Amino acid sequence: MQHRIVVLGAGYTGAVAAGRLAKRLHRDDVSITLVNSEPDFVERVRLHQLVTGQDLRPRPFDEMFARTGVELKLARVTAVDVDRKTVTVTAADGPEREEVGYDTLVYALGSGWDDGGVPGATEHAYDVSGRPGALRLRDRLAALGEGRPVVVVGGGLTGLEAATEIAEARPDLSVALAVLGTLGDWLSHKGQAHLRKVVDRLGITVHEHTVVTRVDADTVTTADGRAIAADVTLWTTGFAVHPVVRATTLEAADRDRIVVDTTMRSVSHHDVYAVGDAAMAIGPGGKPLRMSCASGVPMAWQAADAIAARLTGVEVPKISIRYFQQCISLGRRGGLIQFVTADDRAVERALTGRLAAVYKELICRGAAWGVAHPTTGMPSRRRRITQPRTPIDAAARAAT
The missing domain is CATH 3.50.50.60 (FAD/NAD(P)-binding domain)
Structure with missing residues (x-):
């Protein structure tokens, strides 16, 4: 039987995690299901452009994940039962409800606005x-x-x-x-x-x-x-994580963010990983990583690599998550790149004006390209699973 990996949410972190897992694991051994309510990727960092009438380039998931083995399920997540290892979803285009079982869950539902x-x-x-x-x-x-x-x-x-x-x-x-x-x-x-x-x-x-x-x-x-x-x-005073976490038994803190270890694995449920805005992860200086794309993408790398390593019986790699800059667009013709310490404190050095706008645009394009090409450029390291999928499988192996 295949090991069932379910990824909830296809923003920057969920899409990157799904694509990276597909590159790391042999598709005969795993099924990877990506659950999202929309059929294409939304560049959240460009939504302020959308509000002024600018059109954003469409990035359909069926093109992004073609021939990768990642299955897209268009649905809204309504509940997660981490004790039964099931996710309840509602079809994006109707009232139909379905339970999706998993062996490993990647929680990447992100956040929405917080009215305070x-x-x-x-x-x-x-x-x-x-x-x-x-x-x-x-x-x-x-x-x-x-x-x-x-x-x-x-x-x-x-x-x-x-x-x-x-x-x-x-x-x-x-x-x-x-x-x-x-x-x-x-x-x-x-x-x-x-x-x-x-x-x-x-x-x-x-x-x-x-x-x-x-x-x-x-x-x-x-x-x-x-x-x-x-x-x-x-x-725009802040973000709040998806409310589904509150109804679970996952250990959470600081506005319902899931508490994770350095590999993005839940400290209370080891078959659940959380990445992006939904995760409470500690970064440099012992400070929680802030809700941002800059935090979320390396968190997704870490989670995917940790899952693949544990399933295939190799050493879990550790990815350094630190900050380098804060990128702010100030209209289409200007910007501000504030360079920061590893723990996100501003230093005096900064780029401004047109050069900063170009810098920010390159960062945004790079982030979107990484999502749209989740397996391109990664070394081919698909490994076979060595870890049993269930306790029954473990008993069977021990008997042979």
Whole structure:
């Protein structure tokens, strides 16, 4: 019998993990099922471009995984039973439910937007954490007339990229940015200075030291009682992992992220691996890896290689996961590359302007290429499984 590997989610981490497993393991020994609700790969790091009307290149999974042995199941994950080793899914195009059994599970469902419990945010705010939200925002922005106010809440990477992209594409709108501290306060002095220069040039109003406590259809209200006009409110204050984890017995921490060891294996269930935003993994300096593509892709490499090694009876390799830079696009013609320490602290060195935009574009293209060609360029090391698939198999081998 084949060892059943099920990968949940086909974002950057899930797609990379599935492709890498297909390259590492002999297809006679394993079945690899990739569960995802959409038929093609979504470049999440480009969704701020989608909201301004730019078209993103389609990347169908059936082309990406053709002849790899990876089976795509178009479905939404509704439950995971880690004790029975089953996943409940609902067909993407209908109400049909199905249970999918696994021997090894790779949990890569990622994250969505987090409204933080702020009244009115769910009802009135927009998000760019997924393609449906980005398309909804694109339609709303297209309908806005000249001079109408747009408020982006959150001054992290997503908020900065969205605000500058919108302001550059729609200079007729009144774009504002509400941030908790000062603008770009985690950046180096050079990075902060450049960011402020770009924001000023694009005409973005910045509300610093601002906490939004309520969202209505046409305003946001702040903790100090101000009402800021907002025909559109874009919420980018952080991400929340998929809620299915809460109903499992997996050990989780810090906003329901699955606690994993250095090989991305669940500390409570050794047949479950978690990668990307859904995983609580410790990186350099003893700090949790942040939710990002920069963290997720090497996590997927590590998980896939660890699974393959354990199944084939070879030494588990260890992949160094560290940070080098934070890449921020500031519209289509500018950017900011903030170089950082291994544990993600800013150093003074930074690239700015057009050169930074080109650098960021190369990073994005490289990430998408790696997903679209999950097995290209990897040495052919398909090994046969030596580990028994079930306790019954183990007993049978011991008797022979």
